[in-house]
Amino acid sequence: MRLRQVMTIVLAMAGAALLDAAALDWAGYTGFSISMLWR
Amino acid sequence: MPSAIWVRPARWLSAILAAGSAAAIVLVERGRGSVAASVFAAAADPEAGTSIASGIEAQITGVTVAGALALGAVLLLALAEIAARHQSRPNDQPWSAPLLALLPSSIGVVVYGRALRARYEGAAGIDPSLKSAHLREALVASHRWLDLARFGSWLAIGVITALVLVRARRGPVGDSGARLFTAGLLFVAGAISFAVTRSQASDHTPLTVLPAVVEDPTTFEGVPRLKSCPVQTQSLPLLRFRPEAVTLDGIPVDPRTFGDQLTVLFANWVTLNRGPSVPDTSALIIASRETPLERVLPYLSVRPDASWMVASIWPVPHPSASMGPIPRYQHCGRRFKLSESAPPISQYKTWGALAGAVDRSPSIFEAAPR
DSSP states (O other): OOHHHHHHHHHHHHHHHHHHHHHHHHHHHHHHHHGGGGO | OTHHHHHHHHHHHHHHHHHHHHHHHHHHHHHHHHHHHHHHHTTTOTTHHHHHHHHHHHHHHHHHHHHHHHHHHHHHHHHHHHHHHHHHOTTBOOTHHHHHTTHHHHHHHHHHHHHHHHHHHHGGGSOHHHHHHHHHHHHHHHHHHHHHHHHHHHHHHHHHHHHHHHHHHHSOOBOOHHHHHHHHHHHHHHHHHHHHTHHHHHTOSOOOOOTTBOSOGGGGTTOOOOSSOOBOOSOOOEEEEOSSOEEETTEEOOHHHHHHHHHHHHHTTTTTTSOSSOOSEEEEEEOOTTSBHHHHHHHHTTSTTOEEEEEEEEEOOEEETTTEEEOOEEEEEEEEEEOTTSOBGGGOOBHHHHHHHHHHOSSOEEEBOO
8 A cells, every 4th residue: 555545545534534523513612602692 | 327427417516515505604603793793792782682593593594504515515425426436447545435424423413403493492482580591401412412423423434444444455546646635635624624613612512501690781880899799599679779760670669658669569579479488688779889878878768677788790701712701790799787776877978888888898787777
């Protein structure tokens, strides 16, 4: 397996993992925003 | 190949869905901006409550739509990539793999959005005094879907990475600089998204429900601020001194009728569901620091040996990562007692001066109503 291949796989999967985390954290903020109702 | 017919349209449709998801994200961010602006403009803007409600509505709808469109975009693109690979480049790396790893989070966001909608609407009929606690519990319960999706996402990333690496070891697979570049772009997109959502990640827990939260701090503008001020949750009659009028629980009073009104109020206290028993404090007094004591004294004199309470507010700002310190206040108050044997209260010229003396007193402050 060539280094370029490994790098491609690692970069793509790490990018997907970061996107996943960002999407879930972004959505989860909605709960905090709703809690402004009873500030 | 028949599959080639729909590969290109599928890619286009996927791009359109992705653009729609981006638009929904913008809608959500605008809703969040609207909520944030209302929180800090509340003192001057009487429509802040409406603005918060519409900002929340935009978020709940936007999150669900953004998740659903992203899910559609990812699925379509993954299918198109699978078909294209089988058609022309069977030895290429399975490029659909990182796309499939995005599925758990997309599904999680959609389910979370739907759960939020159901629980938010379900809170509408709840008793107002319990609504905040109920809604907070509902928000925390909905967030569990995101936690589950996070677990699923990590699992998918691990399994897919392992499968792709094993496949790459088995035989010669094609690779190119273009693929490495695209993978790099995906990584950069992920890193940027991750970086810009860190403050939102820090604020994933809803605000706590304060037992004596002040819904409208402007009502307390100018009231004395006390150094020692216990949180006030007891139900008490509210005697408020405005520049133009004095009110008891919102109804105008004057010193001549105040005593009778207070007597009637306490006689019906339990019947009116104001509390389980008549309170030992005559009233919570809201007055600005500058209010002359000679304006207050006639009201205090109707119960010359009773306890009263100086109303104030206690700041409990929430240090959020996304909005900075969020101003929050609780009702608080210090009790004082009228007693003929104590020094005369008239030595204090203003309500603020009396409140200062009450605040400095290590025990319950006493003064004679003269």
